[in-house]
Amino acid sequence: MKGHLQEAFFSLLLAGVAAFLCVAAMDIPGGAHGSIAPATFPSAITFAIALLALLNVAASLLKGKKADTLPAISRQGILNLILFIVLSTAYIWAMSVAGFVVSTFFYLILMPLLICLISADRKGLLAKPAFWARVIAFALIGTGIIYGVFVEMLKVRF
Amino acid sequence: MGDYLEALGLVFQWHVLLVIGAGTLLGLIMGALPGLTAAMAIALLLPLTFGMPPVMGMGMLLGTLCGAIAGGSVSATLLNIPGTPSSVATTLDAFPMARRGEAGRALGICIVASFIGGIFSAVVLSLLAPPIADFALRFGPAEYFALSVFGLVIIASVSSKSLIKGLVAGLIGLLIATVGTDPVAGVQRYTFNNLSLLTGVNLLPALIGLFAVSQVLKDVVDYFSGGPVEHSKNKMDHARPRWMETLRHWKVLASSSVIGTIVGAIPGAGGSIGSFLSYDQAKKMSKTPEKFGTGHPEGIVASESSNNALVGGALIPMLTLGIPGEAATAVLMGGLMIQGISPGPTLFTDNGSIIYGIFIAFFVANIFMLLIQWFGIQLFVKVLQVPRKLLMALILMFCVIGVYAVDADIFNVYLMLGFGVLGYFLNRYDFGTAPVILGLILGPIAESNIRRALLLSGGDWSVLVTRPISLTFLLVSAAFLFFTLWQNRRQTTPHS
Numbered sequence: 001m002k003g004h005l006q007e008a009f010f011s012l013l014l015a016g017v018a019a020f021l022c023v024a025a026m027d028i029p030g031g032a033h034g035s036i037a038p039a040t041f042p043s044a045i046t047f048a049i050a051l052l053a054l055l056n057v058a059a060s061l062l063k064g065k066k067a068d069t070l071p072a073i074s075r076q077g078i079l080n081l082i083l084f085i086v087l088s089t090a091y092i093w094a095m096s097v098a099g100f101v102v103s104t105f106f107y108l109i110l111m112p113l114l115i116c117l118i119s120a121d122r123k124g125l126l127a128k129p130a131f132w133a134r135v136i137a138f139a140l141i142g143t144g145i146i147y148g149v150f151v152e153m154l155k156v157r158f
Numbered sequence: 159m160g161d162y163l164e165a166l167g168l169v170f171q172w173h174v175l176l177v178i179g180a181g182t183l184l185g186l187i188m189g190a191l192p193g194l195t196a197a198m199a200i201a202l203l204l205p206l207t208f209g210m211p212p213v214m215g216m217g218m219l220l221g222t223l224c225g226a227i228a229g230g231s232v233s234a235t236l237l238n239i240p241g242t243p244s245s246v247a248t249t250l251d252a253f254p255m256a257r258r259g260e261a262g263r264a265l266g267i268c269i270v271a272s273f274i275g276g277i278f279s280a281v282v283l284s285l286l287a288p289p290i291a292d293f294a295l296r297f298g299p300a301e302y303f304a305l306s307v308f309g310l311v312i313i314a315s316v317s318s319k320s321l322i323k324g325l326v327a328g329l330i331g332l333l334i335a336t337v338g339t340d341p342v343a344g345v346q347r348y349t350f351n352n353l354s355l356l357t358g359v360n361l362l363p364a365l366i367g368l369f370a371v372s373q374v375l376k377d378v379v380d381y382f383s384g385g386p387v388e389h390s391k392n393k394m395d396h397a398r399p400r401w402m403e404t405l406r407h408w409k410v411l412a413s414s415s416v417i418g419t420i421v422g423a424i425p426g427a428g429g430s431i432g433s434f435l436s437y438d439q440a441k442k443m444s445k446t447p448e449k450f451g452t453g454h455p456e457g458i459v460a461s462e463s464s465n466n467a468l469v470g471g472a473l474i475p476m477l478t479l480g481i482p483g484e485a486a487t488a489v490l491m492g493g494l495m496i497q498g499i500s501p502g503p504t505l506f507t508d509n510g511s512i513i514y515g516i517f518i519a520f521f522v523a524n525i526f527m528l529l530i531q532w533f534g535i536q537l538f539v540k541v542l543q544v545p546r547k548l549l550m551a552l553i554l555m556f557c558v559i560g561v562y563a564v565d566a567d568i569f570n571v572y573l574m575l576g577f578g579v580l581g582y583f584l585n586r587y588d589f590g591t592a593p594v595i596l597g598l599i600l601g602p603i604a605e606s607n608i609r610r611a612l613l614l615s616g617g618d619w620s621v622l623v624t625r626p627i628s629l630t631f632l633l634v635s636a637a638f639l640f641f642t643l644w645q646n647r648r649q650t651t652p653h654s
Contacts, residue, residue, distance in 0.1 A: 007587045014326065021333070021348065030343035035612040038340040041605045042347060045333045052326045059322065073586070077379040084378045085579065092558060092571045104555060111551035115378070138548055142555070150559055157566065 003072040008060040015053035022046035087114055101147060108139035161510035168213045168515040169522060177210070178519055181218035182526040185225020186534070189242060190233050196226035196242050196486040200493070212497040212512050217519030219493045223486055224276060224523045227469055228531060231268040231462055236261055237553070239370045244465035246369075246592045247433035251450065251457030258453055266400035267458045269531045271411065274404070275463030276524035278415040279422065279470025284517045287474045297424065299611035300621050304631035305424065306604035309431040311635040312438055314593050315642035323589040330584075331597020332604070334359050341602070342609055354569035363570045364598055366557045367577025368584075368591040374550050375582040399532055400455075407459045410440045418464030422471020431596070432471075436464035470520065477505060477513065 025046060028039035073081075087110060094103035112135050116126070126132075151157075168174070181203060188199035199222050207215030230245035235252035248268065255264040297305075310332075314324030337348045338358030349355040404411065414436035421432035440460035441450045450457050472487045499505065505513050561574045581591045615621035623629050 010583055010587055014330075018333075024348065028340075028345060028347050030340065030345045035342070035609040035617065038343045038345050038347060041608075042333065042336045045329050045336065049326055049329045049333065052322050052329070056320075056322050056326065059320075073379060080378045081375060081579075081582075084375065085575065088554060088558075088575055089572070092568065092575070095558070095562070095571075096568045100559075107555065108551055111554070112548055115550060142552060146555065146559060150563060 004060050004063050006072055008057045011053045011056040011060060015050045015057065018046045018049035018053060022050060083114060087111060100151070101143060104146060105139050105143045108142045109135055112138065161514050162518075164511040165213070165514035165518050168211070168511065169217065169518045174211075174214045174217060174519075175522065177214050178217040178221045178522050179526045179530070181221030182225040182523050183530050185222035185227075186229040186232075186527070186530055187225075188222075189226030189229020196223055196230070199223075199226045200486055200490055207493055207497075212494075212499055212509075213515035213519055215497055216490075216494060216516050217523065219490055220516070220520050221523035221526060223469055223490060224466070224520075224527045225530070226486075227465055228268070228272045228276075228462075228527050230465075231272065232265065235264045235268060237370075238373055239553070240365075242465075244433050244468060245461070246595065247437040247461035248458060248465070249369075250437065250461070251452070251454050252461075253453075254451070255453030255455075255458070260453070262398070263400060263403075264453070264458060265531075266398050267404050267455050268462045269399045269528065270401055270404035271414075271459045271462035272466040272531075273524060273528040274411055275415045275418055275466035276469060276527065277521070278463075279419045279467040280517065280521045280524060282419045282467075283470040283473055283520065284514075287478055297627065298625065299607040299614065300625050300628040301631065302607040303604055303611060304622060304628040304635075305431075306600040306607070308631040308635045308638075309434075309596060309600050310593070310604075311638050312431070312434050315438070315638055319588050319646075321639070321642050321646055323587070324593055327584060327589040327591065328593035328597045330580075331594040331599075332601040333597075334364065334594070335598050335601020336605070341606055352569070354567055354573075358602075359573065359598070360565070360570055361595075361598060363561050363574035364577050365595060366561055367574040368581035368594055370553060370557045371574060371578025372581030372585055372591060374554050375578055376585065377550055379582070399528075403455060404459055407456050409443065410436075410456050410459050411463050413439055413443065414460040414464040415467040418467030419471035421464075422468035423474045431600075432468045433461040433465045434592070434596070436460040466524075473520070477516070 022043055025039050025043040028037075028042065030038040087107075091103055091107040091111075094106070097103075116131075169178075184203065185196070185199050189196060200219050203219060203222050207218055210218070227242055227244060230240055230242035231248045231252065234240040234245040234248040235256050238249050238253040240246045240249055252264040252268060255261075310328045314328045315321060335358070337355055339346055339349075339356055346356070417436045417439060418432045421435060437450075437457060437460045440456050441447045444450065444454075444456055446454070473490075476487045476491050499509055499512065557574060558571055561571050562568065581594075584591050584594065611621050612619070621628075622632060
């Protein structure tokens, strides 16, 4: 999908979400009582977002291919995005289940590993022992420093 | 005069100076780390001031505030992640400058502009506190609403290439601000039965998600899949304060310091409005407005002098009226009350030496801020030498822990990730993320004040245009809108 079409699709999505929230705002109880009701502000905002987002859909489509200076997100890019979000969500979930230290240590190994796997310069990197040594040392030192600063110094309880 | 001499004696003791210096250093470090806000930095150091004399304790907290605001520009310059909301405008020019290999130059300008802005506001605070606070006291609900509208129009017009997109982003922020329990009627809005949303969306996950996580996602999608690279290069030999280069833009420096101090003195206006207003003003005053956003020194000078001038301005209503301008000054006010001192108009007559001691401590904190940044600038630039792959993992981990540390609510961490995804797409399609944050900050101010204004006027909307200050803000907002529309139209016309 071309860049301008992706932008139009995103704007349409925004308009759709705003329209849904505009309808949901109608269920907000409470009267005006001499001022404006609790539903008025969100209704007005969602209506304006939907309207402006639809205007942007039209603008993106009219702009067309000629003015399309924005490169489209590639399939690989979308895949990277999904992988990254999944790993980050898993880290946040693991933090509440396995604790801060264990989850952070494994996260600091897995995240650079994931980034290396999706990088253009990944060839032969995983076969090098020095790479693994660096990643593990980074994870150990990183976890230690963060533990020292946040848990010991700042008294954050995980 | 007697009070000032006594105050000098209270501040110029080696242990007081040491504590102010330590507070400034910690503030700089915390401000430079993405996810640690000025308010959080002050709150973390607050327990340390319990046993200290008032001037020493307040000096430490003021040093932390100055340091954190100045430190915010470090991550804004090097990583495109504003450490504090007031550094958002700094990213517009400092990051592009750093990206083209002049990180040291950008930081050098930041240091000098921050120092001059801070010192200017300290002078204003000391000399003009009562009349300026008096002016801010005239603001009623209609004026606050008009000010919020003004702030949003400014940010929508400066942070996006298209006015429609800027407005959409600002409205998204306003919409997010409506989540939670309605402050007037007490009914729930968009909480979807989630307990964590009852008190609304916390600013920190939104700020970190929109500015830090979205940047990480951009790298993941573009950089690591062989797309366009967007990262800074550092030139260590140029990493020093840029006195002459900054002072060359003395008009921008002066106007931004004045704007920052005035906006700071208006409670609730906040750092983002001040720095964006100054940035916009500098752009309009400039002979080369087209260079703004591409790494132009004037943009950095405007934003940095304004956000540091704002600190002194924010202290004016806090000390004279007991009204904290934003979160960091609210925590600072808590520190003052812990010392048994109630901020308000009587403070100057009852505790003259202490209040003037606080003014002097504020001057000293700004000097420490300059010295620590001067000698520590090489260290800050070294942040860029961490390999990008590792830096991304570290940034996300800092974000997660920073958000979790605020109230130990894992929901906020998920929320931050959601904001990151939203921010990525908003940036990708040129909507911008700064208007979202300003909308989120100004939303409650705008809504509660319009409702209060209508209640007071018996539902008469003309209250917004019959009060001169409110009318002025609304007229200037309309003028900005038309000017931006005209500018957008001119840019799309082939002849121009």
